[in-house]
Amino acid sequence: MLSTSEPKIRELKRNELRWERQLHRKTDLDINRAGLGEMLREVQDIENLSCAEIKGLASRIKRRKHADAKDLLKLSYGFQQSAENISEFIRITGAINVIVKVFTGSDSDLQQLAAECLCNLSLGDEVCCEKVAMFAGTYLITFIETVNNTRLTCTCVWTLQNMISSGAKAAKVLHSQGSVARFCHLLKTTRNNDQLLAEIFTTIDLILDYGLLFISQETIVVDIIPTASSSTPSLSGIRIIYKSLFLTNFETLDRNTLHDILNNCIGYLKTELGSGYYAERILAIRILGNLIAKNDRSLCEAFLAGCQKNDILLSSLFNSHSEAGEIAICRELLWFYGNLFGTANETDMQKYLKRDNFVENLIVPRAMLN
Template identity: 35%
Template structure:
């Protein structure tokens, strides 16, 4: 399996994870007909079977109702959320009704916190549709979804993150628009939040950054890249979502000849890479992304030609130990990148090449 296949597989897994987030709510409602915590409605009297069989006709009726009232109740949004989970027909029906999404935007941007949450969760399920739906949501509600990433309400923030992830995964135009709304710095702050953060948004923010790096890397501004450079040190290998870190750094071309890195910034990358080698990264799915792209980032760092940027890897013994562990994997997908890493290290002329090569354990 080559690295591009690995990334396609990772992308598919993440997109499945994004969609399963909303669908998991069905299990909650099957086992508990009371949803007071989430919607503030008290006892839900309707049968679960009714909620799981809402048709396009039902969606039209709900859309007409909220348009007529210019307001959507929590119950309206509860029913719409379930309708959107049942397939694209319901999603396309609602998104095609002029003025319907605007009513949800009104609730999302209002002052009632509970209805803000309800609207955000409604948008999360609506964003499971195709690209044209994501484009419309971005145009009408994108600024609010991004702004609420700075908020303190956990459910609202999490629903916004998953809605944004859905849109980033399905619509390139939506991604470009969102990138103009200062989404990258906001996501990076959440991604690098302290590990004692009780709300744990690091992994969700990491998925969004991963999707940006995959689908819209060329659109990320120089200002956003510089922000990431200045905050590289805030992410640790043991943090939630750290599997995506090196991939994000590589895809966004953070370590390139044009981008200046301080000794501290470069050292944080080296420490992250070395920290990965000290963990059981080869025992789970995310480990391959850490290693493949960690090696590429290190090769780019060495290509800058400045030994002061190498941190602990400037010591030949440390470099050899790291390289030998990677060679021991006997991974054909790593071979070219490891040889490039070795070549760039030898080009620094900080050690006798023959002595170093004698210590390497390259497996045929």
């Protein structure tokens, strides 16, 4: 699972997560700031903080052993503005302890602002994230399950995601604090909170990027795959299924789980072209192709029956992508069809071909013939 391109891929994913959340977190901070009244007059000061000002703030809260709402808001914005601001803060030994002290305190408003500080602080480099994990990791992990506040819980999860995606150093610290076990438990027990479940899926996805470094095959087979395959289909969910199966060599699955995965993947094959599920469809095809090649003919029979039940024509599926010039997915489909044709029971295959002779009806893109 690990490769020389892994750090680059993880950094791209980390940047994607960061920009996706930045506007959301800034809106949250604006809501908090608006509630403070007098701070509305200081917008420009808050949103244009230099390294020197961050250093001064860090030294002051360290000396006072406390940070008020204004301090926390300024630091949050400062951390968002530049990596240099984050590095400057981290250099002040003891400053992060003050943020953690407020974060674990009894004032819920200050607690949320401190959580935002930690979240934006975790946008720093691997060394910074390792330090945040050491000082705040156990609290962040505990709060996910014990705090009855979705907003605070999601902020904690985002912070953990940032640290996990920063590199193996911070991920190792968090693993030693029980983060993987906690997220696997939450994956199985979270109900009626789609927002939190989606964030848990994303976190498991990031952990799986390290292969089996922080997670065992047993945990993958017993906890992750069955839960992900029986949950509402999503991009994070199907990515987890694919990565998990890759790590188990597409084996060691019970029959019920196999059919849950099958139904999950078929759902993406029946979505209309241009519906925005391109990535999910590619992953679904790869999962199906590997499972069919690895398992007995009964899975092929179940797949073909699923196609009939959902009115899926394999020739139409291929030809629609062919006409759209989507060469990559056409190659995936040809590989998948080859596995299906080579594994399926001849009787089942002939029965399907009477309904949809995809072997003869495929319109292969000219670019694939050159």
